[in-house]
Amino acid sequence: MFYWPYKFRSQTEYLVPRGPGFTGAPVLRTKVNGNEITIKIPRHKSHLSVKPISPKRTYYLRDNDFGRYIASKPEWEYFPLIARWLDFNGPWFTGNLGSLDVFVGVLRRLRPAPGMSLFHPRAFESTIADFMTFCHGHELSRSKSTQDWYAPVDWKSLERFQCVAAKFDAITNTEVRRSERCRYLFIPISDHYLLQISCSITRVLPFVSSSEEPEDDTDKWISEEPMKELADQILNSLQVRLSPEAEKQQAKALERLSLEERVLVKEFPPLKWV
Numbered sequence: 001m002f003y004w005p006y007k008f009r010s011q012t013e014y015l016v017p018r019g020p021g022f023t024g025a026p027v028l029r030t031k032v033n034g035n036e037i038t039i040k041i042p043r044h045k046s047h048l049s050v051k052p053i054s055p056k057r058t059y060y061l062r063d064n065d066f067g068r069y070i071a072s073k074p075e076w077e078y079f080p081l082i083a084r085w086l087d088f089n090g091p092w093f094t095g096n097l098g099s100l101d102v103f104v105g106v107l108r109r110l111r112p113a114p115g116m117s118l119f120h121p122r123a124f125e126s127t128i129a130d131f132m133t134f135c136h137g138h139e140l141s142r143s144k145s146t147q148d149w150y151a152p153v154d155w156k157s158l159e160r161f162q163c164v165a166a167k168f169d170a171i172t173n174t175e176v177r178r179s180e181r182c183r184y185l186f187i188p189i190s191d192h193y194l195l196q197i198s199c200s201i202t203r204v205l206p207f208v209s210s211s212e213e214p215e216d217d218t219d220k221w222i223s224e225e226p227m228k229e230l231a232d233q234i235l236n237s238l239q240v241r242l243s244p245e246a247e248k249q250q251a252k253a254l255e256r257l258s259l260e261e262r263v264l265v266k267e268f269p270p271l272k273w274v
Contacts, residue, residue: 005047005087007095016223017097019088020045022233028082030055032106034243035189039082039197041102041234046085053083055104061193066108069134076134078196080105088227098203100227102234107131107186107194117253118188119246121264124164127194128152128186129271136170137273146176147273152184155268161187162242163250164264167235178205179218183231187240191249197238199231 003018020042027040037055044052059081066077082104090097109127116123136149151170158165165187172180183199203222242250254262 003089003091004093005089005096006093008093011090011094011097011221014221014223015090015094015097017088017090017226019100019226019230020086022230025234027237028055030057030059030081032059032081032189032195033061033193033245035195035246036239036241036243037081037104037189037195038237038239039104039234040237041082041084041104042086042230044084044086046087046099047096048085050083050085052085053080055081061106063108066106069107073134075110076131077108077110078105086230090222096204097222098201098224098227100230101200101202102231103196103198103200105196106189107196108192112192117191117249118194119163119191119250119253120257121164121262123253124166124186124188125264125268128166132170132271133273137271140274145274146173148173148177150270152268153270155265157264157266158185158187161240162247163188165240166264166268168268174219179203179224181224181228183228183235185235185238187238188246188250189240189242190246191253195240197235199227199234201227201231 022042025040025042027038029038061079066079068074069076069078084102086100087096088098089095118124118127132151136151139148149170149172152168153171155168158167167185170182181201185197187195189195201224203218203224
């Protein structure tokens with residue numbers, strides 16, 4: 001059953017929203033510096049005034065093609081390939097209850113360490129830790145004694161790709177702020193370029209019954225499971241075929257490593273920033 005985005009009644013109970021289906025989603029293909037990228041994402045569907053980004057057939061990226069990941073911080077740069085905003089609505093005209101926002105792009109560190117290659121498992125892990133610190137490490141409670149975010153959470157090394165790749169979540173500390181989640185997947189496509197897919201899950205602050213204030217415990221009123229399921233379907237659809245140049249870079253990065261050293265860690269606990 002299709003759930004309408006119109007809101008004519010107030011929420012009074014726990015609801016499970018519905019969003020776009022994955023079965024009929026189009027397959028998006030692009031090639032970045034010779035690396036073939038394929039992913040399946042539902043068509044853009046949002047009540048917000050935002051425009052989706054669709055990929056070109058081919059990109060030849062250079063360092064000066066990137067813009068800052070965060071405008072006020074120069075450490076990391078980003079080139080967008082795909083953007084989709086996907087609404088999730090509630091039953092019985094309870095309206096929009098949340099969204100899954102999907103972004104695919106290429107990430108680069110502004111000043112990488114000399115001789116570093118993202119194909120090296122330890123460099124890959126260290127880069128992810130540095131990027132999570134860059135994104136979330138300074139988001140602290142008002143007392144500066146508690147961190148707002150935990151990352152990485154539910155770390156999974158993905159062995160179906162030609163090179164190292166990982167999937168994990170960044171989640172909020174619900175003791176200091178409302179529940180939010182971003183599901184990430186990272187895979188290198190060159191020594192210094194990292195393909196990033198992020199699936200950001202947000203839910204509205206519900207006004208339950210006749211309450212004058214919104215509920216703080218979002219998990220008590222709105223399920224995030226449909227958003228998580230669609231995020232996993234999108235991430236699991238990703239296919240990456242490395243270019244001959246990327247394969248040469250990977251071979252050089254791994255040439256002196258043993259078989260045990262060529263794999264990612266099985267466990268990567270959340271980083272501590274306080």
